[in-house]
Amino acid sequence: MANEKATTQKGSISIDAQNIMPVIKRWLYSDKDIFIREIVSNGVDAITKLRMLGLGDGEDLKVTVTVDKKKREISVSDNGIGMTAEEVDKYINQVAFSSAEEFLKNYAGEDPAGIIGHFGLGFYSAFMAADRVTIDSFSCQEGAEAVAWESKDGITFEMKPGLRAERGTTITMHLMKEEDEFLESSRIREVLEKYCGYMSVPVILADLESIRERRAEHEKRRKEWEKEAGKKKKEQGKAEKAEEGSGEEVTADNEPFSEPEPSPVQINDTKPLWLKSPKECNEEEYRETYRKLFRTWEEPLFWIHLNVDYPFNLKGILYFPRIKKDFSGQDGEIKLFNRQVFVADNIKEVIPEFLMVLKGVIDCPDLPLNVSRSFLQNDGYVRKLSTHIVKKVADKLNSLFSGDREAYQRYWDDIHPFIKYGCVSDRKFHDAVKDAILLKTTKGDYLTLDEYKARNQGKTGNKIYYTTDAARQAASVSPFEAREIDVGVLDTLIDVNFMSFLEYSGGQDVQFMRVDADIKGLQDESEDGKAMDAEKMQTRIREVLGQPEMEVKLESLSDKDLPGVLTEDEQLRRYKDMSRIYGQSQAFPQRYTLVLNRGNKSVQAIAGMEAGEKQNLLIHQIFDLARLSSQPLEGEELKAFMARSNKLISLLALE
Template sequence: SGAEEFVKKYETHKEEDQIIGHFGLGFYSTYMAAKQVEIQTLSYKEGAESVYWSCDGSASYTIEKGTREARGTEIILTLLEDEKEYLDEAKMRTILKHYCSFLPYPILLNGKQINEHPPLWMKPASECTEQEYLDFYRRLFPMEPDPLFWVHLNVDYPFHLKGILYFPKTSLEGEFKKEKIKLFCNRVFVSDNCKDLLPDYLTTLRGAIDSPDIPLNVSRSYLQMDRTVRQLGAHISKKISDRLGSLYRSEKEKFLSYWPDLELIIKYGALQDEKFYERVKEFLIWKNDKEEWTTTEEYLERHPEQSVYYTAEKNHFLNLYQEKGIEVLMIRPSMIDQALLSFLEQKTEAKFKRIDGHLEEKILDPEKEKSLLDADGRSEAGKIADFFRKKLDMEVEAKSLASDSLPAFLLIKEEERRLRDQLAYRNQEMASAASSFVKPTLVVNTNSKLIQAIQKAELKDPELAKEMAHSVYDLARLSQKEMEPEALAAFIIRNQKVLEKLSESL
């Protein structure tokens, strides 16, 4: 039959009559590049005669006795004028390597075999060496650095699945690269996009998956709902979590060294998949202020009060907690970490408290509290708070901190900070709007000699006292990374003026 009859046969919209997946479509696609197709073929059957077939893509064709003397088939394409780029050997080699590298039959181009290396996933894992895994990865991804480790998949029931998935070198701050897992069906390349087969958190992996059970002749929406596809994704997820757990328990030091490259998969997976979280929670780890690794559950076992203290970076304020022997986790203000904190608060009894988001009694020294009232009924702490409040026009609290080395710090409520940061991750305009409703409180330390000196300077030089008060506020913002870049110039100028005035009294 001709092309017109072929297409007409599949004009109905019934699912069983869809053109995709029926024998012959691949052959008809040759006319996308060729104006004439000729075939010389000879059957393997004894006594068979050679056949010659020729067609220019129209409804008519020529068929007659052929000239081929040996068993086999030869297909000759006469290319269209606009498609002669396919005569370029380099281009053809690139195409063949992309689609045919692992076909079970030899593919030759000008006498040189294209698929000279069989797919490693066909070989039992027990027979594969580390060098073979690395060489295979380099052939798949020649521009990528070597992977950390890998998982060899081999499933026969309830579906057939083979493949090798590699854990690449990546990071939480790095680019979230997707579409790096090559999908094959019976060793034939299909796609490098497995997002419908794998959960999102595993699409950062690299490698290849081969399964004859993946329904390739259906629509994308049906693929997402297919029971086999869901089973495949769930099975792969379990294999990955099992491999991670095995590495954590048997080679913990190696696991910890890999953590910067693994945490994106583990954290993202915990947020996305309840079952995955249950399997990885034993190694969902954080580093504390003493450079020790711990899980949230281990932290709570050591501190039954259920408060988990954390900070984004080491700064002067952290010293207060360290001097009191309070364990503090180091948690970056990244979008995924902030989402994970809220998630863990729902899954556990933990309440995460950023150390500059709460004024804890543990860091105060009540014995040095300046609470004695004067004749007007005002305490020394109240006077200091009023002084800074008037100079800075903002909310101020004066407290007796356990250390006199920290003059002041900014207190930003946990809920306000999380909301602000969450909006900031979305876009800059929302970040600016969010900053407007965040109202920080400056907590000044009544035990600080600098704070006491500034208060005394008010009697001699009110202008100098005001500039020094602003400098204390700016130093707190700078230390806690709350100072806007455009405010840095004013901060430098103000401090220069303060130093000049102070030098005059020397």
């Protein structure tokens, strides 16, 4: 055991160390920048412990990270509690190594990406990037002496009395040649901002090379200023002589050189917004925090401030960004912190997957972060925490819906994909927000499902009519609007799943029907139309189109200018849409029904024609026009349609 009177102590940390250290370096290679977080966190902890002892009041307590590119060294220095030689022997030679050894023993079979945060690796993470590490420490204990510790490989060490005269600890890491990136000013700042940007103690970055360069530039500007000031002084002296005896006062206009000398900079915010009470925060502070966290100038729609002490110790802010219809390129980002120390992004075991389209920060000091993802998946505390976060999101949506319906409707176009995704993913979330689900109509109204039923009572039964493209399906939409039946707009990828969920699992008596899947809205029930030989007409159309299995109907439609429409079975079309969404290459037969309008003069004329080229042209034209109302023509089909249209124009011109 070391003691403060000893001169020099040498030893081996552990008989197994030579096997453990190479594994640590290799196993956590992809996340090696965490050594910065671990060492800085140790400094923050040392200052926190000092405060708990009632010491350090009025002092400038801080952790300073010094980068010396010439020496290839990064030093992390704090003015916290410090350590005695006995404490270094206990906490570095024994406890710290034991924790690293235990860490590897517990998670040796895990994917490195599956370990949350890597907390617990602590001091020995320094050897992931350094080939030599030194400790200089001076304890706050009365009568303590400074201690110096050094290890060149993480296996053997040398400990002796140190020269440090001020309370605190400095850990200096001499980096391996392959770790040059951490000596670059931009890289070390990036890592510090990532992991330490919101630590509770000021973290100061002193990049010596950068400071030297900035001070040289500063000195250059100072000399240029002095040179210019000297010229002005001479000119001023001449002016004074010229004005001598005139009685006029000549004033000096030379200001002293006031540009501050470059110095180390603080890179963190010790009191982040999410730790404050919502009552203490204003709207601009929320927006500024959003811009700073996510390095964007985009504005969030609104946010939820999580401030919970029971049953969880949970702080955070969740922001609602504008969400794209198809979620493509939708990079949500929820940052997870433990006592203001960044741990990881988007931990789905803590944050439900459907919330990942949001952006925000969650700080949970009670979360067991030095564990594997498999542990989190089965941990009861984590499940309750996840459920609580979902509840808070649902509460916010409901309060906005009931408290400011107008604002909620403005946000709906941007947030509805997220809400629908959440409903499909989490039944409890759906049950909590089901009364706040809106349906936007082609007229621009926003209706709940109950409001839709009430407005269309007696016209639609339990059906909700919708369009996936109001412009393309206008021919099918207009008859519904003419009868004052609301048509909803459901045009996102998630809507296919969402409709099926509401019909079969949502506990609501609704049936969704696209406007071109049912001719109910198109029929004119007041007349039967002109009598014609339906069977003959049907047979002729199948023959001309070369589709003997096609279903052809003749009905009286309310829009007499509409010659015909194509309808497709709702469930079959949805199944095709689902297959396309999930990337399945399954081929589906074209099963649609061609409905011809008995009341349309063109249809009546075709029915009375003799079989021939003109009738063939018109049948093909009516069929393609019906198709165009729901889908575009492409390639050879479009080419044939254009050629046929030109031919019909020529025939009309000759009549």
